[in-house]
Amino acid sequence: EDQEWIQIKQALVQFMDKLSPVNAVPTNGNWGWNMSSDPCRDKWEGVTCHGKNSVKKIVLETSNLAGVLDANSLCTVKSVGVVSLKNNKITGQLTEEIENCRDLTHLYISGNQFSGDLPASLSQLNNLKRVDISNNNFNGELPDFSKISGLITFLAQNNQLDGKIPDFDFFNLKEFNVSNNNFSGPIPDVKGLLQNDSFFGNPQLCGKPLQNACPPAPQTSIMPKKSRKSWFEKLLLLSGYIILGLVVVCFFLYKLVSKKKIREDGEKGRNKKIAANDAASTVPSTTISSSVKDGSGQKTSEYSLSSVENGMAPPLVVLTSPLLRGLSFEELLRAPAELLGRGKNGSLYKVMLDGGVNLVVKRIRNCGISSEKFKTRMTQIDQVKCRNVLPAVAFYCSRQEKLLVYEYQPDGNLFNLLHGSSNGQIFDWGSRLSVADIIAESLAFMHQELHEHGIAHGNLKSMNILFNMSMEPCISEYGIMEVENQDGSLLSPNNGIESPNAGHADSTFKGDVYEFGVILLELLTGKLVQQNGLDLPGWVHSVVKEEWTVEVFDKALIQEGASEERMVSLLQVALQCINSTPYDRPSMSRVSAMIKSIKEEEERSISSDP
Numbered sequence: 001e002d003q004e005w006i007q008i009k010q011a012l013v014q015f016m017d018k019l020s021p022v023n024a025v026p027t028n029g030n031w032g033w034n035m036s037s038d039p040c041r042d043k044w045e046g047v048t049c050h051g052k053n054s055v056k057k058i059v060l061e062t063s064n065l066a067g068v069l070d071a072n073s074l075c076t077v078k079s080v081g082v083v084s085l086k087n088n089k090i091t092g093q094l095t096e097e098i099e100n101c102r103d104l105t106h107l108y109i110s111g112n113q114f115s116g117d118l119p120a121s122l123s124q125l126n127n128l129k130r131v132d133i134s135n136n137n138f139n140g141e142l143p144d145f146s147k148i149s150g151l152i153t154f155l156a157q158n159n160q161l162d163g164k165i166p167d168f169d170f171f172n173l174k175e176f177n178v179s180n181n182n183f184s185g186p187i188p189d190v191k192g193l194l195q196n197d198s199f200f201g202n203p204q205l206c207g208k209p210l211q212n213a214c215p216p217a218p219q220t221s222i223m224p225k226k227s228r229k230s231w232f233e234k235l236l237l238l239s240g241y242i243i244l245g246l247v248v249v250c251f252f253l254y255k256l257v258s259k260k261k262i263r264e265d266g267e268k269g270r271n272k273k274i275a276a277n278d279a280a281s282t283v284p285s286t287t288i289s290s291s292v293k294d295g296s297g298q299k300t301s302e303y304s305l306s307s308v309e310n311g312m313a314p315p316l317v318v319l320t321s322p323l324l325r326g327l328s329f330e331e332l333l334r335a336p337a338e339l340l341g342r343g344k345n346g347s348l349y350k351v352m353l354d355g356g357v358n359l360v361v362k363r364i365r366n367c368g369i370s371s372e373k374f375k376t377r378m379t380q381i382d383q384v385k386c387r388n389v390l391p392a393v394a395f396y397c398s399r400q401e402k403l404l405v406y407e408y409q410p411d412g413n414l415f416n417l418l419h420g421s422s423n424g425q426i427f428d429w430g431s432r433l434s435v436a437d438i439i440a441e442s443l444a445f446m447h448q449e450l451h452e453h454g455i456a457h458g459n460l461k462s463m464n465i466l467f468n469m470s471m472e473p474c475i476s477e478y479g480i481m482e483v484e485n486q487d488g489s490l491l492s493p494n495n496g497i498e499s500p501n502a503g504h505a506d507s508t509f510k511g512d513v514y515e516f517g518v519i520l521l522e523l524l525t526g527k528l529v530q531q532n533g534l535d536l537p538g539w540v541h542s543v544v545k546e547e548w549t550v551e552v553f554d555k556a557l558i559q560e561g562a563s564e565e566r567m568v569s570l571l572q573v574a575l576q577c578i579n580s581t582p583y584d585r586p587s588m589s590r591v592s593a594m595i596k597s598i599k600e601e602e603e604r605s606i607s608s609d610p
């Protein structure tokens, strides 16, 4: 036996000696934990190993253990991930040496008689997922768990812990309870994710979700407490305010008058130029000015077209929609609009046309494509008709300005469905699998149709999966940006160079495969892609490596009784998609086929259920 394994055995025997000084179950001397046998081979009670000598779990629950927890010996066993000593009579402290159990994911020591402060080093164990220290006599303050973003359970009810409740990564926590302690002060922002039963029984605790509001923070002021101004001073101050007010009003009146004049001048000029109708030599620039509210309280945004040099606007190219027959660029710009968001690729406006048609206009920032290419590209994308890819209904394109027009989709996006407030909506396993299936199939179709032009989506994310009127998912913003290659060069599929770029084209499409894999991870875990410096693919990889695969799945899916087998299959598809080597990622058509077979299995199992 190698020396290291002997040391581990010794540490385990010592750990048990300290836990069970009275030989609680003496039948076979501490459940066989002794130097003459082997923890893994001879299956010591409560010990689970992986392979020949790697101890993974120590589970000794409700076993009358009345000693102390020797963290020093325990954490000599570096491989241990799960320690459960629930419901015994263990006394003493949880000591700092627990920090050496670097691989610890589950620590269950509830229902004992632990006392004293919790070690600050607990917050260094960043693989922790579930911590249950409830029903003990711990006191003192809680360590800072906010950086352990994989933590999903924290139970510390029924102790004598005090001080303020530190911040946690509440977004990821699925169970949290600190009730019946002596905590005080305001509860950190739990983002509406917890109820008051997580906190009650702490008389000095205040703020949401408890009923008792916190007292207002004491007012501090740099002014002396009582400044008794004479009436003359007050009068002076008042007249100062009045003069300032008048100046502001005059300024706004002046602005209003001059703006109106500029607009009238511009209008006259432009009408003349439109009449001239000479599109070839033109370079207009469109500016969308800031939103203002109109009389009805509705937000309107005023677009003002100012021609650079002596040019005029090229026409709006209407692609598919019969709704937009005859719509001119000017009409579009003049319609009331509301800013929906500003992303990295530009701003998005909801535009309300007469007759109740709602559109969205994406004003693209630095798309890196020439006007000519943009036109060709939009036309090529438009020719591929795919039911679940939202078509642009029109576009506008000048040298400085690129606008894309879509129909407004009122039923939200996948991001909000997964991460927004649920509003009672249930997003069950069957629906998630359907969304995955539809998106994969549509993307595979688009890739196939646009392969020769090298146009991938380029910015696939849950926010770009919209739901249409019949709640079917639709991919939006297909191909609006030029995708950068791994080597930093832009992919120009029509630049005449054939074969050397074929690899690049593939890597562009493989970028979509990666982004689709991340969407699958969001569907499976219910977690955000990026949070507190933790990235979802990295986290999933680490959990899967730890062989705690089930821990990655959204709790709602587990509760619903979704098939673990099929969730694992879908997870495997996702992991293939996010392979760090683009070449090794499957094509979208392969991904789609894999998802279809998982879906078919799911359907078979439902129909064979009684």
Ligand SMILES: Nc1ncnc2c1ncn2[C@@H]1O[C@H](COP(=O)(O)OP(=O)(O)OP(=O)(O)O)[C@@H](O)[C@H]1O
Pocket (backbone or CB within 6 Å): 340, 341, 342, 343, 344, 345, 346, 347, 348, 360, 406, 407, 408, 409, 410, 412, 413, 459, 463, 464, 466, 476, 477
């Ligand atoms: N056609 C549409 N109908 C309704 N809502 C839409 C439509 N297109 C986009 N949205 C929503 O508008 C919001 C802003 O969209 P936008 O595309 O500007 O954001 P983004 O995707 O983060 O930006 P970017 O693509 O530039 O990174 C999102 O919530 C998106 O779901």
